[in-house]
Amino acid sequence: MINHDIVIIGGGPAGLAAAISCYENGNQDIIILERDNSLGGILNQCIHNGFGLHTFKEELTGPEYAARYVAKVQSLGIDYRLNTMVIDISKDKVVSSINETDGLMQIQAKAIILTMGCRERSRGALNIPGYRPAGIFSAGTAQRYVNIEGYMPGRQIVILGSGDIGLIMARRLTLEGALVKMVCEIMPYSGGLKRNIVQCLDDYNIPLRLNHTVTKIFGKERVTGVMVSEVDAFRQPIPSTEEYVECDTLLLSVGLIPENELSRKAEVAINQKTQGPEVDESLSTSIPGIFAAGNVLHVHDLVDYVSMEAALAGKNAVKYVQGLLKTGLSIVIESKNGVRYTVPGTINPDNAEDITVVRFRTSDVYRDAYLSVYLDDERVMHLKKRILTPGEMEQIVIPKKWFAERPNLKKITIMVEKE
Amino acid sequence: MVKETKNIICIGCPMGCPLTVEIEDGKIKSITGYTCKRGEEYAKKEVTNPRRTVTSIVPVVAGELDMVSVKTKTDIPKNKIKDCMLALKNLKVDAPIDIGDVIIENVCETGVPIIATKAVKRR
Ligand SMILES: Cc1cc2nc3c(=O)[nH]c(=O)nc-3n(C[C@H](O)[C@H](O)[C@H](O)COP(=O)(O)OP(=O)(O)OC[C@H]3O[C@@H](n4cnc5c(N)ncnc54)[C@H](O)[C@@H]3O)c2cc1C
Numbered sequence: 442m443i444n445h446d447i448v449i450i451g452g453g454p455a456g457l458a459a460a461i462s463c464y465e466n467g468n469q470d471i472i473i474l475e476r477d478n479s480l481g482g483i484l485n486q487c488i489h490n491g492f493g494l495h496t497f498k499e500e501l502t503g504p505e506y507a508a509r510y511v512a513k514v515q516s517l518g519i520d521y522r523l524n525t526m527v528i529d530i531s532k533d534k535v536v537s538s539i540n541e542t543d544g545l546m547q548i549q550a551k552a553i554i555l556t557m558g559c560r561e562r563s564r565g566a567l568n569i570p571g572y573r574p575a576g577i578f579s580a581g582t583a584q585r586y587v588n589i590e591g592y593m594p595g596r597q598i599v600i601l602g603s604g605d606i607g608l609i610m611a612r613r614l615t616l617e618g619a620l621v622k623m624v625c626e627i628m629p630y631s632g633g634l635k636r637n638i639v640q641c642l643d644d645y646n647i648p649l650r651l652n653h654t655v656t657k658i659f660g661k662e663r664v665t666g667v668m669v670s671e672v673d674a675f676r677q678p679i680p681s682t683e684e685y686v687e688c689d690t691l692l693l694s695v696g697l698i699p700e701n702e703l704s705r706k707a708e709v710a711i712n713q714k715t716q717g718p719e720v721d722e723s724l725s726t727s728i729p730g731i732f733a734a735g736n737v738l739h740v741h742d743l744v745d746y747v748s749m750e751a752a753l754a755g756k757n758a759v760k761y762v763q764g765l766l767k768t769g770l771s772i773v774i775e776s777k778n779g780v781r782y783t784v785p786g787t788i789n790p791d792n793a794e795d796i797t798v799v800r801f802r803t804s805d806v807y808r809d810a811y812l813s814v815y816l817d818d819e820r821v822m823h824l825k826k827r828i829l830t831p832g833e834m835e836q837i838v839i840p841k842k843w844f845a846e847r848p849n850l851k852k853i854t855i856m857v858e859k860e
Numbered sequence: 861m862v863k864e865t866k867n868i869i870c871i872g873c874p875m876g877c878p879l880t881v882e883i884e885d886g887k888i889k890s891i892t893g894y895t896c897k898r899g900e901e902y903a904k905k906e907v908t909n910p911r912r913t914v915t916s917i918v919p920v921v922a923g924e925l926d927m928v929s930v931k932t933k934t935d936i937p938k939n940k941i942k943d944c945m946l947a948l949k950n951l952k953v954d955a956p957i958d959i960g961d962v963i964i965e966n967v968c969e970t971g972v973p974i975i976a977t978k979a980v981k982r983r
Pocket residue numbers: 450451452453454455456474475476477481482483484487489490491492493525526527528556557558559581584605606609700703734735736737741742743744745747
């Protein structure tokens with residue numbers, strides 16, 4: 442058994458930022474374990490620009506953003522292993538992994554940071570009738586084919602789901618000469634960023650069909666077409682609206698799920714809404730000493746926030762190893778009326794930084810509404826919002842002085858209010 | 861007199877205000893539909909000089925990776941995107957490549973170079 446103070450699982454932007462933060466906060470006994478053959482995570486295949494506007498005040502591509510963190514990790518001499526798949530974590534923080542040179546490696550950690558990212562929902566979760574012919578890909582898989590392997594998944598394409606990856610791929614495939622016939626979205630709004638709708642669809646005259654879904658897939662060996670239908674207010678297809686669309690490829694961009702098989706093995710409590718671990722202000726999970734950050738915790742649209750979150754997890758992992766993280770009573774954050782979840786879900790005032798950033802998504806689109814924060818029954822924040830949409834993560838900032846002023850505070854409530 | 865109306869969506873924030881620009885003889889006559897100043901400025905730029913950054917990949921010879929990702933160093937006029945993609949077709953580059961290496965010096969007379977966005981070591 443090898444010993445390390447802090448083991449970081451996953452070398453994407455979250456893992457890299459967590460490692461740098463651990464180092465800079467005074468703990469150098471760190472190791473990053475990454476199953477892929479390079480560091481950088483999903484960013485390696487996100488060759489489009491739009492990363493790092495908040496952090497570097499310039500628009501970088503995914504690989505460029507990752508490279509800055511990789512260079513930092515290397516210059517600090519932080520230890521990492523590539524092609525190393527973590528297969529198990531135990532409650533008492535033994536991390537088991539395998540790779541070709543070390544075989545099975547077991548590391549006893551004092552703290553673990555989970556940064557495994559997320560995976561895409563697959564067609565299985567969707568239940569579209571039809572055979573399972575070739576030509577059905579998740580948008581992220583297609584992205585890897587095109588951008589890493591230089592291989593086109595098809596020529597005539599329909600995309601189901603208007604998440605950002607689907608939108609980005611609509612443009613990418615069009616630029617490479619494919620015909621993207623339409624993007625179907627079952628909801629009345631897109632889950633993607635506005636900027637992607639304009640620059641990836643409108644720029645290339647690719648139609649976005651809101652309130653539409655794919656109801657059947659045709660073709661036995663290879664996709665030959667799909668049936669597209671409008672849906673009613675209950676998201677049920679309206680039979681009279683069926684339209685056959687010829688295509689050889691169907692891309693699914695129907696959402697991401699945090700990758701938490703390992704977290705479950707360690708018996709980390711999972712939040713049903715985010716599908717990521719329940720965490721407190723320190724980004725500690727229900728198991729003391731196991732922290733989580735990035736897409737494994739909740740799905741982010743902007744990598745800048747992933748890096749910030751992970752830096753906080755790193756700092757707190759160091760504190761935990763030093764025995765400086767306090768245990769004790771926590772204040773619960775309740776999400777209500779249109780606020781779907783919050784990360785973190787609890788705050789222990791003894792550990793809170795000067796400000797605690799609470800990130801969340803709404804469950805619907807709200808126009809001209811208010812974002813309110815209540816401390817027990819007292820409303821302390823009432824922000825007018827022209828728009829709130831599930832596609833864009835929101836955040837509010839809770840100053841530490843609120844806790845000092847109210848020693849008996851039990852609950853913080855965050856909600857959307859009409860007035 | 862040539863009159864033209866352009867409908868665009870502002871990308872300044874998630875509101876996505878639908879903007880309408882009236883153009884007469886190539887000059888902006890009116891801009892409507894914005895909720896804040898940023899929308900007006902965006903509309904002006906989109907109508908007079910729309911620009912985009914183009915990103916793609918180029919095959920690598922003798923590299924540890926098969927493809928290197930590239931981008932136009934700054935944005936280029938939107939109507940040059942197609943030509944820019946054509947200029948990248950049938951191109952190959954030799955490893956090693958560093959981030960920032962120039963792949964094409966002045967793509968399609970835009971004055972903008974295409975540069976590598978990934979480092980690829982020699983195999
Ligand atoms: C297609 C796409 C487009 C995006 N576009 C933008 C954009 O334009 N702008 C922007 O700011 N953000 C964008 N994002 C968001 C941003 O890239 C992500 O939020 C960010 O990459 C998440 O970082 P992460 O480190 O949490 O996860 P990841 O990048 O997924 O990294 C997780 C890492 O963990 C490793 N791992 C997982 N399980 C194991 C295991 N068992 N053992 C060892 N290693 C493991 C994985 O191999 C991976 O390297 C985009 C995301 C995607 C998917």
